[in-house]
Amino acid sequence: MKITISVLKADVGSIGGHLKPSQALLEEIKNFVHHRAKNLLIDYYLSCTGDDIAILCTHTKGPGNPQIHQLAWEAFLAGTEVAKKTGLYGAGQDLLKDSFSGNVKGLGPGVAEMEIEERENEPFIFLAADKTDPGAYNLPFYLAFADPMYCSGLILSPKMSEGFKFRIIDVSYTEKNKVIELNAPEDLYNLAALLRDTEKYVIESIYARHTGNQAVAISTQRLHNIAGKYTGKDDPVALVRVQGEFPATGEVLAPFNIGHYVAGFMRGSHIGPLMPCRLNSTISYFDGPPIVTGAAFSMKGGKLSEPVDVFDHPYWDAVRFQIAQKATEIRRQGFCGPSMLPYSELEYGGVVEKLKELEKRFTTVD
Numbered sequence: 001m002k003i004t005i006s007v008l009k010a011d012v013g014s015i016g017g018h019l020k021p022s023q024a025l026l027e028e029i030k031n032f033v034h035h036r037a038k039n040l041l042i043d044y045y046l047s048c049t050g051d052d053i054a055i056l057c058t059h060t061k062g063p064g065n066p067q068i069h070q071l072a073w074e075a076f077l078a079g080t081e082v083a084k085k086t087g088l089y090g091a092g093q094d095l096l097k098d099s100f101s102g103n104v105k106g107l108g109p110g111v112a113e114m115e116i117e118e119r120e121n122e123p124f125i126f127l128a129a130d131k132t133d134p135g136a137y138n139l140p141f142y143l144a145f146a147d148p149m150y151c152s153g154l155i156l157s158p159k160m161s162e163g164f165k166f167r168i169i170d171v172s173y174t175e176k177n178k179v180i181e182l183n184a185p186e187d188l189y190n191l192a193a194l195l196r197d198t199e200k201y202v203i204e205s206i207y208a209r210h211t212g213n214q215a216v217a218i219s220t221q222r223l224h225n226i227a228g229k230y231t232g233k234d235d236p237v238a239l240v241r242v243q244g245e246f247p248a249t250g251e252v253l254a255p256f257n258i259g260h261y262v263a264g265f266m267r268g269s270h271i272g273p274l275m276p277c278r279l280n281s282t283i284s285y286f287d288g289p290p291i292v293t294g295a296a297f298s299m300k301g302g303k304l305s306e307p308v309d310v311f312d313h314p315y316w317d318a319v320r321f322q323i324a325q326k327a328t329e330i331r332r333q334g335f336c337g338p339s340m341l342p343y344s345e346l347e348y349g350g351v352v353e354k355l356k357e358l359e360k361r362f363t364t365v366d
């Protein structure tokens with residue numbers, strides 16, 4: 001049976017700064033989706049990660065379906081009204097355009113979707129990150145799908161021995177979708193050469209080469225490109241099918257114990273370690289650290305099980321402790337050197353203006 005899994009997410013307002021949406025806002029969006037779900041959705045799951053709300057839903061209408069996108073757009077609009085009425089901060093922040101034109105891509109919300117031939121039993125993980133950008137997934141997915149040091153299935157499972165195809169998008173090119181497909185293991189060095197540059201080259205999807213089946217879909221929208229100025233970080237969501245011909249759940253989770261440094265953190269302009277957190281986690285230290293949450297599901301005929309919180313385990317408490325230390329360590333050097341993003345990626349216009357002014361005051365001397 002062909003099922004589409006869609007996740008659409010947006011920040012439409014939160015409490016106490018950019019921390020977490022209110023319960024009332026979540027309820028409003030949940031009620032909206034609930035009333036519109038009839039004859040459209042098979043199932044849905046609503047969650048928040050930091051200040052972002054994600055609508056995960058299953059249906060048979062295929063990716064990019066205008067009805068599904070309209071439902072999400074209108075749900076976020078309804079949420080925005082509650083945010084405005086109750087004085088939440090940044091009400092409607094990610095809804096960058098006024099009118100809906102059939103697809104939320106390019107309007108602000110992030111989208112990750114895939115149409116799959118549902119397996120006899122269909123386990124998958126929904127990941128959501130806050131205070132970072134889509135390049136945050138480059139390293140963990142490279143390691144989980146291409147490196148036997150992290151994914152033992154690449155050497156142990158005959159179903160995975162052909163490796164995976166990575167589709168990578170150049171997010172700096174805004175005219176059209178500029179993509180390249182690279183195969184692991186042959187293209188490992190080429191993959192690494194691109195994926196090291198997380199602000200430009202971003203994994204969009206991954207496919208099992210043995211069957212051609214899609215394993216991963218990631219939201220690659222850049223708010224910066226849509227708005228032409230800083231309006232918040234992109235806070236990417238991802239769908240990852242697991243087990244069988246794909247890496248096991250634990251193999252996908254394994255690289256998240258690195259707490260690798262990603263772009264984002266305070267004002268979307270810094271570098272901080274990505275911390276795997278419990279579902280519905282909030283934001284704190286230095287508007288961060290950048291966080292990722294994970295909900296694992298099983299699915300039958302598009303009907304979802306209850307979620308399992310993949311980072312809610314004593315193992316990850318120890319990991320979080322180490323990552324907190326990494327966050328403190330890089331913050332000790334404040335604005336200096338690699339703790340902040342390079343000039344081209346600084347999200348707030350202020351410093352750019354300041355540098356332009358200062359440029360005029362430079363003189364050349366012998």
Ligand code: F6R
Binds near residue numbers: 017
């Ligand atoms: C980063 C983020 C926050 C804000 C910061 C300032 O993505 O959401 O770090 O950039 O709290 O917010 P404003 O400019 O709204 O006062």
Ligand code: MG
Binds near residue numbers: 050131
């Ligand atoms: Mg956010």
Ligand code: MG
Binds near residue numbers: 233
């Ligand atoms: Mg935000």
